[in-house]
C-alpha cells in the first residue's frame with residue numbers, strides 16, 4: 001500500500017475494560033489510518049511485552065473509562081508499509097518503533113520521530129524487546145551519575161540486566177540482587193550476585209568489596225528501599241518502581257520530566273548500536289501470537305522466566 005492508497009484494516013489487541021487480561025483483552029479489527037506528513041505505517045513483525053502493559057490492562061496506572069477500548073503494546077520491530085511525506089522513510093525500510101501505542105497489531109501508524117532504522121544483524125525479536133527496557137536503564141544511570149560500587153535491585157530483569165551491563169562496561173563494581181537461578185547470568189554480565197530472600201542488607205555488606213555508593217532499584221519493594229536507605233543517602237537511590245516511597249527522598253524516574261525524556265531519547269542510538277554489536281543481549285523468554293496476547297500479559301505481569309516476552313502477529 002502506498003501513502004496515496006486508502007486505509008485498510010488491521011487486527012489489534014485492545015483492553016475492552018480494566019481487569020484481568022484473560023477477561024478483558026480482545027483482538028478487534030481496526031482502521032490502520034493513512035500516514036500523513038511525518039508519519040509512517042509499519043507492518044509489525046514482533047512486539048515487546050512489558051510489565052507496564054499488564055499494569056495498564058489491570059487499571060494499575062490509570063483507569064479512565066474514556067480511554068477504552070485501549071490499544072495495547074508500546075514497542076515493536078517491523079517494516080515500513082507506507083510512508084507519508086517528510087517522514088524520511090520509505091516502504092520496505094526495516095525499523096524499530098518506540099514509543100508507540102497499539103504495537104500488538106498487524107500494523108500501526110506512528111510518527112516518524114519514533115521510528116529508528118533497525119541495524120543490520122539485529123533480529124526482530126531482540127529489536128522489539130530492546131528499547132523500552134533499554135532507555136529506562138539508561139535513564140537510571142544518567143540520573144545517578146558516576147558510581148564506583150553500584151547495587152542493582154532486580155539485576156536479572158529486562159531493565160536490570162541492561163543497567164548491570166552498562167555499569168560494568170563503565171568500570172563500576174556491580175552487586176545485583178536476583179533469585180539463585182539467575183546468579184550465573186549475573187556473573188556472566190560481570191556482576192556479583194546477591195540473593196534477596198534472606199537478610200538482604202547483611203548479604204550486600206558481605207558481598208561488597210567496599211562501601212556501596214549508589215543504588216539502582218528496578219523492583220520497588222519495601223525491602224529493596226529500606227536496605228538501600230541503610231546503605232547510601234536517599235539522593236543516591238534511583239528507582240523506577242517504588243512509587244509509594246517518593247516521600248523517602250529517593251528519585252523516581254518514569255519518562256515524564258523533561259530530563260528523563262531527554263535521557264531516554266538520547267539513549268536510543270547507543271542502545272541499538274550496542275545490541276547490534278552484542279554488548280547488550282536481549283534474551284527472549286517466550287513468543288506468542290497476537291490471539292495469545294492475554295496469555296502474554298498474564299505471564300509478564302507475574303513471575304516469569306528471565307528474558308523478554310514477544311508477540312508476533
Ligand SMILES: NC(=O)c1ccc[n+]([C@@H]2O[C@H](COP(=O)([O-])OP(=O)(O)OC[C@H]3O[C@@H](n4cnc5c(N)ncnc54)[C@H](OP(=O)(O)O)[C@@H]3O)[C@@H](O)[C@H]2O)c1
Pocket residue numbers: 050051052055132133136153154155156157158159160177178179180182196218219221224239240241253254255300307
Ligand atoms: N518507571 C519506568 O519508566 C519503568 C520502565 C520500565 C519498567 N518499569 C517497571 O520496572 C519493573 C521491572 O521491569 P522489567 O521489565 O525489568 O521486569 P522483569 O523483566 O519482569 O524483571 C523483574 C525482576 O524483578 C525481580 N524480582 C521480583 N521480585 C523481587 C523481589 N522481591 N526482590 C528483588 N527482585 C525481585 C525478578 O528477579 P528474579 O527472577 O531473579 O527473582 C525479575 O528479574 C516493573 O515493575 C516495571 O513495570 C518502570
